[in-house]
Amino acid sequence: MTRWLKTLIATSSVALLAACGGDGGDDHPGTIAEVATERNLSALVAAADKAGLVDELSAEDAALTVFAPTDAAFDALATTLGFADAGAMVAALDAETLGRILAYHVLPARRTAAELASGDEPTLYEFEGAPATLDVATADGVTLGDEVLTRARVTTADVAARNGVVHVIDKVLVPPGVLDLVQMARLNPAFSTLVAAVAAAGLDDDLAGTGPFTVFAPTDDAFSALLTRTGLSAEQLLASPGLADTLLYHVVAGDVRAADVLALPNPAFVDTLLAGNDLELRNDTLTLVDDDVDSPDATIAATDVIARNGVIHVITQVLIPAPN
CATH class of the missing domain: 2.30.180.10 (FAS1 domain)
Known part of the structure; x- marks a missing residue:
């Protein structure tokens, strides 16, 4: 669970973006980290920061797919679990738990929406000795089934990054073996x-x-x-x-x-x-x-x-x- 972490976000990524000059556009996209910051995915940024990803922010040699929940998706998860909001949840959960949840949102290869096929997609979250999978369906847009038998929908697909692609989703994906x-x-x-x-x-x-x-x-x-x-x-x-x-x-x-x-x-x-x-x-x-x-x-x-x-x-x- 280390290589993909180099592509994710920390709150210091705004400063890194300015220093590197990345603009997140399609012609000259930034890294996944920079793109996520530009997209104002602040709850994801905070979760990645808490998970200790500051030193592993940008892996230029990576080729990853990140399903990035919106802030509203993180707030919905938080309130359902009894937290005031996403910020309170991120503050309460330990770094390891947050890291496992985030790893479940990452595929170890670059997949545009058109390249995603219906079936099980292995993620970078290892559970019981094997990659935990997402149930991908493509008949009506792209949706993803998680461990609690609910589905997330890709609401914005194919946000380009230098080291992969980001698909924005409307729900936080829940992995096996993390929550009670x-x-x-x-x-x-x-x-x-x-x-x-x-x-x-x-x-x-x-x-x-x-x-x-x-x-x-x-x-x-x-x-x-x-x-x-x-x-x-x-x-x-x-x-x-x-x-x-x-x-x-x-x-x-x-x-x-x-x-x-x-x-x-x-x-x-x-x-x-x-x-x-x-x-x-x-x-x-x-x-x-x-x-x-x-x-x-x-x-x-x-x-x-x-x-x-x-x-x-x-x-x-x-x-x-x-x-x-």
């Missing part, structure tokens, strides 16, 4: 009811702890289906005395990835954090069968959303434990 389970859930709008339920049950600190945990995470649609079946309102659900037990019934101790699930006997019975209650897991159909015989099975719709302290698998129904 609660933060990852907050960053996917499909989990808004789950996030509210975790907060109402007072489980935020537990699920943000060391872990590791495996969370079978119901979507908002799953909670809507539950409310329809039970006749409860969302407010009644969040105030229900059994809410914490229901949520703990969706959590397994350990980091259980999709490959681990497929390797289990069929069916398998997995202990949850709700003492005395296990889940029946059928790995041939990727479904979970809970204790409520009147509830539909929950299908595992997406797997391996990897957090710093565990993993999320997305499910289509809320699981209901048997009464004690």
